[in-house]
Amino acid sequence: MAKKAVSKRKPNAAFMKPVTPDDALSEVVGSKPLPRTELTKKLWAYIKKNKLQDQKNKRMIKSDDSLKAVFGGKAQVNMFEMTKLVSKHVK
DSSP states (O other): OOOOOOOOOOOOHHHHSEEOBOHHHHHHHOSSOEEHHHHHHHHHHHHHHTTOBOSSOTTEEEOOHHHHHHTTTOSEEEHHHHHHHHHTTBO
């Protein structure tokens, strides 16, 4: 009987492929191409630094002037909607 090879989970190549933020998003995360994972990290760092997370409902993100352009003019979005809106701003 042959033992099955134990494979470590590989990161999805699609997430690691660098994406380029457009003008609106580059105001928040910078204009250099970066993987989606890094882009999300930078976005969360920005949200936390500027205290844009709703204190009562942590899933809600309030938008400041820079994020409003990314969020399609919405004053507040939930974190799942945020990832959908951000994906419209990358190439």
